[in-house]
Amino acid sequence: MRFFRESDGYIYPVGDSVTAGGTDETGGGGYPIILTNDLSAETKAYWSEITRYAVGGYAVADIKAGIDADLAGKSGTPTDVLILLGTNDVTAEHGWPIAEATWKADYNYILDAIHTTYNSAKIYLGYCYRSGYLTELTTLAGWINDMLAERDYCYAGIDAYALYDGHPELLSDGLHPNYAGFVVMAAAWKTILGY
Numbered sequence: 175m176r177f178f179r180e181s182d183g184y185i186y187p188v189g190d191s192v193t194a195g196g197t198d199e200t201g202g203g204g205y206p207i208i209l210t211n212d213l214s215a216e217t218k219a220y221w222s223e224i225t226r227y228a229v230g231g232y233a234v235a236d237i238k239a240g241i242d243a244d245l246a247g248k249s250g251t252p253t254d255v256l257i258l259l260g261t262n263d264v265t266a267e268h269g270w271p272i273a274e275a276t277w278k279a280d281y282n283y284i285l286d287a288i289h290t291t292y293n294s295a296k297i298y299l300g301y302c303y304r305s306g307y308l309t310e311l312t313t314l315a316g317w318i319n320d321m322l323a324e325r326d327y328c329y330a331g332i333d334a335y336a337l338y339d340g341h342p343e344l345l346s347d348g349l350h351p352n353y354a355g356f357v358v359m360a361a362a363w364k365t366i367l368g369y
Contacts, residue, residue, distance in 0.1 A: 182220040183213060183367075186252035186295070188237065188284070191230030192302070192334075193258055197350035204351070206256075208360035216369055224252045233262040233269075238280040245291045255288055256331060256363055258300035260318075261349065264310035271310075278317055289327055298366055300331030303338045305348040311335055332362040 187193045187206045195204015202208065206223045213221040227244040229236065237259060262268050263277065288297060299322060301315050322328050337358055338344055344355035351359055 181253075182222075183210075183217075183254065184222055184224050184250055184252045185210060186224040186248075186255045186288075186292070187226040187228060187258075188241075188255065188288075189226075189228045189258040189300075190232045190261055191228070192261060192350060193226060193228035193256075194230055195228075195356065196230065197346040198353050198356050199346070200353045202353065202356075205356045205359040205363065208356055209363050212360060212364055213367070213369060216364075224248055224250045231262060234259050234277060234280045234284070238283045241284050241287045245287060248291075252292055252295045254367060255292065255295050255297040256300065257284070257298065258302055258331065258334065259284075260311070260314045261302040261304050264304055264307045264314065274317060277314075278321060281317075281321060285321065285325060285328060289325075293327075295327075297325075297328045298331035298363075299328055301333045301335060303334035303349070305339075305345075308335070308339075329366075331366055332359065334359070337362055 185206060193204065195206065198204045206226055210221040210223055225248065227237070227241070259281070263272060264270050285297060299318050301318060302311065304311065322330055338355065342348070344351055344358055346352045
């Protein structure tokens with residue numbers, strides 16, 4: 175565990191409705207706010223969020239389609255990029271089963287665009303959760319592992335399935351965390367970041 179970071183930190187969260195944080199019943203904005211507040215308190219450095227790119231209902235292909243515009247509109251430079259994608263990809267309404275090559279190509283485009291823009295940032299790829307979709311999520315986890323092995327600037331992020339499976343009290347609806355669930359998610363991200 176690290177304490178008293180030598181410099182400030184800035185996170186850039188990327189994801190869908192889970193990252194958007196709309197089901198935080200306190201109105202606090204989900205895990206990114208909890209995480210930056212906890213990191214600031216613990217490290218005595220300034221931690222903040224570069225405005226997140228998170229849209230409810232979005233799949234990897236949707237984020238890919240908008241990533242360039244989102245990056246062009248950003249100010250500031252993140253130290254850490256926290257990606258949690260795939261929750262919507264596993265559903266039939268988003269085209270599951272999706273071709274592995276297509277999904278990886280879309281996700282890799284996102285990673286390359288972020289790395290090109292912020293080449294000093296560490297990029298973390300999280301593993302998502304959706305109740306009742308273990309087989310599909312396991313497939314995505316394997317694909318994420320493949321991408322991690324191909325990029326030395328990418329690191330394994332949180333495992334949301336491990337956080338929420340068997341813990342309905344942390345979810346508002348079997349998919350989206352409530353405030354308590356976001357506290358757990360923020361703590362997991364904090365551990366991933368080394369704090």
